[in-house]
Amino acid sequence: MSISFDTWLNQAAKEASSPKVLGRQSEALQRAKALGKPTLKQEIWKYAPIESLLNELPWFQEAPSPKPVPVPGHSLGSWQYQDVAFCHKDPSGWFVASLPYMAMHQPEMLHHFFGAAPTREDDVFAEINTGHAQAGLFFHVPKGLHLNAPLSWLDKGPDLNPVRCIFHLEEDASMALDYRLLEGNGLPGLLNHAWEIHLERGAKLSLRRKLAQGKERGLVHHTLAKLHTKSCLEMHTSSLDARFQRLNYFVDLCEEEAHAAIIGLQVPEFQQHINTRVDLRHLAPNCTSHQEYRSISRGKAQAVFSGKILVARDAQKTLAYQHAAGLILDEQAKVYAKPVLEIYADDVKCSHGATTGQLDEEALFYLRARGISEALAQRMLTEAFYGSVLDKLPQGSLKDEIENDLRKKWS
Amino acid sequence: MLNIKNLHAEIEGKEILKGLNLNVKPGEVHAIMGPNGSGKSTLASVLAGKEAYEVTQGQVHFNGKNLLEMAPEERAGDGLFLAFQYPVEIPGVSMMNFLKTSIQEVRKYRGQDPLNAKDFLKLVKERQALVELDKKLANRSVNEGFSGGEKKRNEVFQMAMLEPTLAILDETDSGLDIDALRIVADGVNKLRSPSNAFVVITHYQRLLDYIVPDVVHVLYQGRIVKTGPKELALELEEKGYDWLKLSATEQIEG
Numbered sequence: 001m002s003i004s005f006d007t008w009l010n011q012a013a014k015e016a017s018s019p020k021v022l023g024r025q026s027e028a029l030q031r032a033k034a035l036g037k038p039t040l041k042q043e044i045w046k047y048a049p050i051e052s053l054l055n056e057l058p059w060f061q062e063a064p065s066p067k068p069v070p071v072p073g074h075s076l077g078s079w080q081y082q083d084v085a086f087c088h089k090d091p092s093g094w095f096v097a098s099l100p101y102m103a104m105h106q107p108e109m110l111h112h113f114f115g116a117a118p119t120r121e122d123d124v125f126a127e128i129n130t131g132h133a134q135a136g137l138f139f140h141v142p143k144g145l146h147l148n149a150p151l152s153w154l155d156k157g158p159d160l161n162p163v164r165c166i167f168h169l170e171e172d173a174s175m176a177l178d179y180r181l182l183e184g185n186g187l188p189g190l191l192n193h194a195w196e197i198h199l200e201r202g203a204k205l206s207l208r209r210k211l212a213q214g215k216e217r218g219l220v221h222h223t224l225a226k227l228h229t230k231s232c233l234e235m236h237t238s239s240l241d242a243r244f245q246r247l248n249y250f251v252d253l254c255e256e257e258a259h260a261a262i263i264g265l266q267v268p269e270f271q272q273h274i275n276t277r278v279d280l281r282h283l284a285p286n287c288t289s290h291q292e293y294r295s296i297s298r299g300k301a302q303a304v305f306s307g308k309i310l311v312a313r314d315a316q317k318t319l320a321y322q323h324a325a326g327l328i329l330d331e332q333a334k335v336y337a338k339p340v341l342e343i344y345a346d347d348v349k350c351s352h353g354a355t356t357g358q359l360d361e362e363a364l365f366y367l368r369a370r371g372i373s374e375a376l377a378q379r380m381l382t383e384a385f386y387g388s389v390l391d392k393l394p395q396g397s398l399k400d401e402i403e404n405d406l407r408k409k410w411s
Numbered sequence: 412m413l414n415i416k417n418l419h420a421e422i423e424g425k426e427i428l429k430g431l432n433l434n435v436k437p438g439e440v441h442a443i444m445g446p447n448g449s450g451k452s453t454l455a456s457v458l459a460g461k462e463a464y465e466v467t468q469g470q471v472h473f474n475g476k477n478l479l480e481m482a483p484e485e486r487a488g489d490g491l492f493l494a495f496q497y498p499v500e501i502p503g504v505s506m507m508n509f510l511k512t513s514i515q516e517v518r519k520y521r522g523q524d525p526l527n528a529k530d531f532l533k534l535v536k537e538r539q540a541l542v543e544l545d546k547k548l549a550n551r552s553v554n555e556g557f558s559g560g561e562k563k564r565n566e567v568f569q570m571a572m573l574e575p576t577l578a579i580l581d582e583t584d585s586g587l588d589i590d591a592l593r594i595v596a597d598g599v600n601k602l603r604s605p606s607n608a609f610v611v612i613t614h615y616q617r618l619l620d621y622i623v624p625d626v627v628h629v630l631y632q633g634r635i636v637k638t639g640p641k642e643l644a645l646e647l648e649e650k651g652y653d654w655l656k657l658s659a660t661e662q663i664e665g
Contacts, residue, residue: 361463366499366553367509369459370569371487371517380512384503384552 005037005054009124012132024115029131035124044122047304047336048275053244057218058160059190081163082135093145094175099136099164110138113166117196117224120250120279125220129194133164141173141203150176150208150396156184162192169203169231176206178398183214183241190218190244197224199231199258206234208398211245212405215270218244225251227258227287236393237264238402239274249278253287253315261290265389267406268301278307278322282315282348291322294389296382297333298409306338309352311345318348326356327385329378379410412437412608413458413577418469419633420457427453429633430469435577438605442619442644443612445630446652451612452496454630455581459493460486473577488520490607492575494566496582501553506565509553510535510572517573538571542598559586567598574602579610584618596621616648629655 013033016026038050084104087097102110119126141147169175181193191213199205213219219242225233239245251260266274280289295303305324326335337354359381367377386406393399413435420428427450435441445451457464458471460483471478473491481489501509514534515525526534539546542564554562563583570578580599584592599609599622611622619627619641627643628635629652637643637655647655 360499360501362499363501365459365461365483366495366501367504367513368483369487369493369495370509370513371484371520371573372512373484373516374482376512376516377484380504380508381501384501387503 009033025131028127031121032124032127032131038124049273053218057188057190081137094141096137096139102138113168113198117226125192126222129162129192133162136164139167141169141175143170144172147175150178152178155181160189164194167197169199169205171200172202174204179209181211181213188216192220194222199227201229204232209237210402211239212241215243220246222248227253229255230257232259234261239266240405245274247276251280253282255284256286259288263292263392265386266295266303268303269298272301275304280309282311282318285316288319293324294386295326295335297335298329300332302334304336308340311343311348313344315345316347320350322352324354328358414472416470419467420464422464427633431634435608437608440609440624442624442627443630449630450633451630452581455493455579488517490576492570492573492578494580494583498554498562498566500555502555504553506549506553538568541571542568543594544568560591563587567595576607581612584613616644619644
């Protein structure tokens with residue numbers, strides 16, 4: 001790579017004073033510049049091999065990327081998030097459009113939401129994404145509209161430039177999305193994606209994701225969510241096949257009775273590193289949250305889950321649950337779990353737990369004593385370990401697909 | 412069928428079995444009794460192939476094969492069954508999936524064709540009735556949420572499904588009330604035949620009122636110190652183990 005991380009940050013921050021750039025973007029780039037290149041010394045990167053990764057993988061595209069290839073066979077065809085002409089407007093009133101389309105045709109709407117959900121201001125990639133994303137999709141569901149069938153999106157992640165998707169659901173609207181991030185052109189690189197979520201009163205968004213961008217590619221992905229009264233965000237994420245993944249969930253329950261569920265499965269193997277960081281803030285009374293993460297580590301792989309729940313002084317009657325479980329299948333595989341609770345209110349129920357271990361020897365013996373071979377018994381117990389998380393996905397193609405992917409891994 | 416010669420076994424460096432001999436022929440029911448810590452459950456675990464136990468001396472032959480060289484699943488395939496003293500709960504593995512996998516794996520090992528779904532379900536129904544096992548339990552995870560009695564009945568149910576030639580019942584009576592005890596014993600009695608055999612490990616004579624043994628052995632300090640007809644169990648019930656301990660100690664020291 002011809003340009004160093006810090007040089008690039010300096011240049012970007014300088015350009016950020018141009019009148020074309022939104023105020024929020026400019027601020028984000030200034031923060032990025034102040035944060036500088038991530039190092040292992042920073043608490044949020046403690047277990048992640050981020051320094052070596054930045055030396056090995058291109059993390060920013062210098063030349064414009066080629067036009068994405070349309071992907072046939074999916075309900076909405078290809079969603080070209082760089083294409084200035086891409087807008088799919090449904091007769092019922094919801095639409096999905098590329099960010100360039102929004103910038104051209106609905107700039108006020110774009111500017112109202114873009115970068116408006118808070119980051120934690122400590123992750124340079126999240127700041128770069130806000131400061132520099134020019135491609136992505138904007139989903140909008142108008143008041144009271146329920147999308148009956150889940151949308152399906154197959155993303156081959158062609159671009160190393162930051163990608164940002166914005167979900168805006170108006171009052172009492174609901175939608176579900178099945179998302180697959182796949183290997184694409186397979187060229188090495190570090191992708192930087194952010195999903196920014198704005199849920200108005202009573203809105204409900206369900207995001208089911210399979211992240212498998214391939215053995216050559218890294219991904220930093222940020223979920224930035226702002227939930228208003230009685231809104232509900234459900235996220236179910238399976239991280240299956242990735243050289244490196246860092247998932248940030250920055251979720252704010254801003255008004256009463258909002259609910260967020262963050263459920264996931266991370267299955268690194270070989271020398272892969274998959275790392276999830278949840279920073280969830282209960283900022284208003286009577287909100288609920290549910291975190292459930294399972295990690296299975298094989299070979300020399302590492303899985304990390306660090307989950308923080310903050311309950312603000314005013315957020316009485318908070319109900320928050322967090323559980324992280326890890327399964328280590330090989331001697332050199334690792335699973336780290338770091339739960340953090342920070343509670344300033346006095347009338348709350350917060351529970352958290354973390355367990356990590358190997359397959360239960362007693363259970364293995366029991367199965368083998370019934371004639372089941374050791375390999376098959378191990379597979380059954382491994383499937384049982386992640387089954388409770390997969391069972392939370394609705395019946396359908398994504399669930400079947402993930403089940404098959406996992407089964408292939410064990411056989 | 413089962414031939415144990417001078418079996419020594421230890422766990423974590425501690426010797427538990429210290430030269431055990433036992434001979435079981437087809438059609439026989441052997442009861443093994445003995446005080447706590449005498450090695451009864453160790454014997455069961457060693458026969459089923461639990462890796463935590465190390466056999467340091469002796470031989471075990473099962474239907475002519477060297478049992479100690481076989482993996483637990485091969486032993487099961489060859490017709491050895493252990494009814495666990497503490498059946499293991501396995502969350503996330505459904506009873507039905509477990510049973511089906513077990514049956515098909517054992518059939519594969521025995522060179523039999525897989526059972527089709529219809530015949531499998533028929534067999535499940537039939538054998539569940541044998542031990543009066545609640546049909547609802549089949550929808551749960553293995554042993555999860557089962558009462559103590561249900562777990563034991565579930566063991567006998569699995570035994571009925573797998574039709575072993577040698578079944579070892581490790582304190583299957585412990586934790587059972589009288590009705591459950593009778594049901595479990597009836598199940599075992601219905602499975603008795605001239606071609607299979609049972610080794611019944613128990614603390615109490617009570618079970619042997621229902622499953623009448625051909626031979627009773629007393630295990631003490633890792634060896635069988637007395638063998639007798641079924642009446643021996645009654646004698647033990649009456650006198651306890653102390654008189655045997657005394658004579659056994661004399662025997663060992665002498």
